[in-house]
Amino acid sequence: MGEFDLIARYFTRPPVRALVGVGDDCALLQPRPGTQLAISSDMLVAGRHFFDDVNPEHLGHKALAVNLSDLAACGARPLAFTLALALPEVQEPWLAAFARGLWSLADAHGCELIGGDTTRGPLNICITVLGETEGQPLLRSAARPGDELYVSGTLGDARLALQALQGQQALPPELLAQARQRLEQPTPRVALGLALRGIAHAAIDLSDGLRGDLGHVLKASGVGAVVEAEAAAGLLAAARHPGWRGGASAALEAVLAGGDDYELAFTAPPAAREAVLQAARQTHTPLTRIGRIEAEPGLRVLDAQGRPLPLQATSFDHFKSP
Ligand code: ADP
Ligand code: MG
Numbered sequence: 001m002g003e004f005d006l007i008a009r010y011f012t013r014p015p016v017r018a019l020v021g022v023g024d025d026c027a028l029l030q031p032r033p034g035t036q037l038a039i040s041s042d043m044l045v046a047g048r049h050f051f052d053d054v055n056p057e058h059l060g061h062k063a064l065a066v067n068l069s070d071l072a073a074c075g076a077r078p079l080a081f082t083l084a085l086a087l088p089e090v091q092e093p094w095l096a097a098f099a100r101g102l103w104s105l106a107d108a109h110g111c112e113l114i115g116g117d118t119t120r121g122p123l124n125i126c127i128t129v130l131g132e133t134e135g136q137p138l139l140r141s142a143a144r145p146g147d148e149l150y151v152s153g154t155l156g157d158a159r160l161a162l163q164a165l166q167g168q169q170a171l172p173p174e175l176l177a178q179a180r181q182r183l184e185q186p187t188p189r190v191a192l193g194l195a196l197r198g199i200a201h202a203a204i205d206l207s208d209g210l211r212g213d214l215g216h217v218l219k220a221s222g223v224g225a226v227v228e229a230e231a232a233a234g235l236l237a238a239a240r241h242p243g244w245r246g247g248a249s250a251a252l253e254a255v256l257a258g259g260d261d262y263e264l265a266f267t268a269p270p271a272a273r274e275a276v277l278q279a280a281r282q283t284h285t286p287l288t289r290i291g292r293i294e295a296e297p298g299l300r301v302l303d304a305q306g307r308p309l310p311l312q313a314t315s316f317d318h319f320k321s322p
Helices: 003-010 056-074 092-108 157-165 173-184 190-195 210-221 229-233 247-257 270-282
Strands: 035-045 077-087 112-120 124-134 148-152 203-206 224-228 263-268 287-294 298-302
Touching (some): 035 056, 056 077, 056 092, 056 124, 056 173, 077 092, 092 112, 157 173, 190 270, 203 210, 210 224, 210 247, 210 263, 224 229, 229 247, 229 287, 263 270, 270 287
Parallel strands (some): 077 112, 224 298
Antiparallel strands (some): 203 263, 224 287
16 A cells, blocks of 8 residues: 555545645645634654554544643644654554544544645654634743642543553552553543633643643743642542552652643632633533642642642653753
8 A cells, every 4th residue: 555545545534624635735724713823743753652562543542632632721622633644664454543543533623634744664643733712822821829720630640551561660450451541542621721711821731740841830920839739649540549559659749740641730810710610510521729829939749737848850851861
């Protein structure tokens, strides 16, 4: 099967919203009047972001999910995406499964594939998503002292699964299955991001761990934050399981160092609390309030008695020397 047959068979559908989709030199989209385009790219490299033998259907899901998560963090509505794919060889069952995972998430969000590039090479998937924002987007730079700090869903389980799969950590099978699902099939919080427009101040999606990603918000906003250790540690789904042997401090560390969770962290003023909870209910998104924003820069994690806990490792950084 050649390059163009492959594109036609697995990655071509008639355009829906796009004026021109796959098949010409450029795709064409007509932005709706009064909207802004939100654009984001994420690349997944075999051996770095996923194991070579990962279930291809999960990989197709995740490649798009991590991109949709960026749209969610800005309060943008998904419109379309492009797919740049390097494949070592054409394996049709692999491609069919990959495409299944990809289309299923794309359809769930009404996000159409409008183009891309296909080449032979070490397995590598780069997706660019396009979304639209109306009015004020959610930005990292908008946190204000006095804001409350919220996180959607659960945190830290993806990292736990990664460590278990790498043999660095033992996990009971049922815990591994649950954590692995978080690693391989994250849920982008698109509906929540949309519902928080006009309510939340700052937002970010959590792809490199709470400590690091929250740090980006604090820096961009010129503020600091206090996080309650107990509330944060409770975000680890595995710790709610009777098979969890790690205790509270390991749970806290997993949550702070985390990574690959693709949940949203956001801030909102106390007066907006009811509106925030309403947005969570309306979008069926679990939400936890874990702290607040303060004027004093830096991140402080407090124990139940209000005493600061020492913070060690930082977040994930591909180019940081050890
Ligand atoms: P060009 O050489 O003009 O850049 P290509 O020959 O690379 O175009 O691709 C042909 C068409 O197929 C283009 O419309 C391109 O956007 C689309 N395309 C290529 N690879 C993919 C892919 N993996 N998924 C979706 N569309 C793709
Ligand atoms: Mg090309």
